[in-house]
Amino acid sequence: MSRNYYVYILASETRELYIGITNDLERRLAEHRSGYSAKSYSLLHGTTRLVHFESTPNVLAAIRREKQLKRWSRQRKLALIETHNPHWRDVAENWL
Numbered sequence: 001m002s003r004n005y006y007v008y009i010l011a012s013e014t015r016e017l018y019i020g021i022t023n024d025l026e027r028r029l030a031e032h033r034s035g036y037s038a039k040s041y042s043l044l045h046g047t048t049r050l051v052h053f054e055s056t057p058n059v060l061a062a063i064r065r066e067k068q069l070k071r072w073s074r075q076r077k078l079a080l081i082e083t084h085n086p087h088w089r090d091v092a093e094n095w096l
Contacts, residue, residue, distance in 0.1 A: 005062035007069065008053040009081060011088060012046035017077060021066045025053060029092055049090040052081045 006025040010018040010032060018041055022028035029050055035043040042048055056062050069077065085091060 002057055004055045004057055005059050006053050006055050007062050007065045009051055009069070009077070010042060010047040011049050011051045011081070013049075014046075015078070015088070016045050016047055017074075018042060018045070018047040019066060019069050019077075021062050023059075025050075025055075026092075026095055029095070049088070050092040051085050051088055051090070053091070 003023055005021060005023050006028075007019070007021050008025060008028075010020070010029075018032075020028065032040070032042040033048045037043070054065060056065070069080075072080075081088065
């Protein structure tokens with residue numbers, strides 16, 4: 001059975017960013033949005049809009065990509081998002 005892994009970027013209304021990895025993007029997004037933990041980064045910073053994601057069947061590639069994105073400058077991360085999502089729409093607004 002093939003499994004996909006997702007590297008994703010969440011943003012707040014003020015464009016604060018959160019980068020993560022998961023094997024179930026819908027479930028993980030629901031966790032971020034529900035405030036599953038009172039001290040969660042997403043709850044404290046409002047990073048609940050999915051503005052970018054990438055998928056791969058290779059977990060090691062996903063981990064490498066997440067680490068790569070986290071090392072990028074803020075400007076480079078913003079450019080990546082704006083290339084694929086110039087209006088910063090929540091690409092998952094109709095998923096849940």
